[in-house]
Amino acid sequence: MAVIFTRLASKSDIPEIMAVVTEAKKLLKSEGNEQWPENYPNAEIFTEDIEKNYCYVLIVGHTIAGVATLWQEGDAPYENLTDGEWQNPSAPYSTIHRVAISSEFRGQNLTGILFSHLFSYSYENGFHNVRIDTHDYNKRMQHIMKKNGFEYRGKIIVDDTGKHEYSERLGFELNLPEPKDDRH
Numbered sequence: 001m002a003v004i005f006t007r008l009a010s011k012s013d014i015p016e017i018m019a020v021v022t023e024a025k026k027l028l029k030s031e032g033n034e035q036w037p038e039n040y041p042n043a044e045i046f047t048e049d050i051e052k053n054y055c056y057v058l059i060v061g062h063t064i065a066g067v068a069t070l071w072q073e074g075d076a077p078y079e080n081l082t083d084g085e086w087q088n089p090s091a092p093y094s095t096i097h098r099v100a101i102s103s104e105f106r107g108q109n110l111t112g113i114l115f116s117h118l119f120s121y122s123y124e125n126g127f128h129n130v131r132i133d134t135h136d137y138n139k140r141m142q143h144i145m146k147k148n149g150f151e152y153r154g155k156i157i158v159d160d161t162g163k164h165e166y167s168e169r170l171g172f173e174l175n176l177p178e179p180k181d182d183r184h
Contacts, residue, residue: 002060002061003059003060003061004058004059004060004065004110004113005058005059005117006056006057006058006059006113006114006117006118006121007056007057007059008050008053008055008056008057009046009049009050009055009056009057009067010050011047011050013050013057013064014043014046014047014050016057016063016064017043017046017055017057017064017067018042018043018046019102020064020065020066020067020100020101020102021036021041021046021067021098021100023100023102023103024036024100024101025038026103027103027106028138031140032137033135033137033138033140035134035135035137035138041098045098046067046069046098049069049098052072054069054070054071054072055067055068055069055098056068056069056070056114056117056118056121058101058110058113058114058117060105060110063102063104064102065101065102065104065105065110066099066100066101066102066105066110066111066114067098067099067100068096068097068098068099068100068114068115068118069096069097069098070094070095070096070118070121070122071094071095071096071097072094072122072125072127075093075095075131077133077156077157077158077159077169078093078095078131078133078156078171080156080157081153081154081155081156081171082154082155082156082157083154083155084152084153084154084155084171085153085154086129086131086153086154086171086173087129087151087153087173087175088129088173088175091128091129091175092126092127092129093127093129093130093131093173094118094122094125094127094129094130094131095130095131095132096115096118096130096131096132097132099111099114099141101114111144111148112144112147112148115144115148116148118130119174119176122176123176128175128176128177128178129173129174129175129176130150130173130174130175130176131171131172131173131174132145132150132171132172132174133156133158133169133170133171133172134169134170134172135167135169135170136168136169136170142170145172146172148174149174150172150173150174151172151173151174152170152171152172153171153172153173154171155168155169155170155171156168156169156170156171157169
């Protein structure tokens with residue numbers, strides 16, 4: 001079995017990241033899912049994520065098998081949840097975005113491994129609350145999120161393109177336990 005680990009992405013990873021994302025877009029489209037339009041996510045967005053140290057790649061052996069962004073600052077759409085409420089609305093949170101796994105590695109629970117690593121990074125950075133969203137018709141991602149401990153909390157409205165083209169998403173939340181301060 002090949003070694004599996006997660007690391008921060010670098011700009012030199014962008015061609016491989018975009019190859020993984022292109023494969024993911026094809027899978028989504030084949031399922032009738034238009035969550036990621038042709039121009040999103042693109043290399044410029046991943047470059048910004050990398051510059052902020054928010055983009056992580058999942059490595060299997062020596063190959064980039066997956067990618068995700070762990071946003072570590074306030075995320076405006078998540079501030080206005082409708083039809084529900086966050087369990088910890090005032091707690092600082094990280095947000096997982098732009099998750100994709102290479103078609104070469106699908107079906108191996110690698111998204112679960114990637115999420116586990118992102119939970120650890122989030123926790124180490126002081127975020128015990130992790131949020132994520134997806135479209136109502138993205139049943140694949142909903143299944144993965146629920147399988148990894150996320151709970152549906154309500155709906156959020158996002159601007160998919162930055163051009164005031166809004167769409168509704170399902171908002172999910174995972175709350176990691178607070179640390180016990182009994183080490184001393």
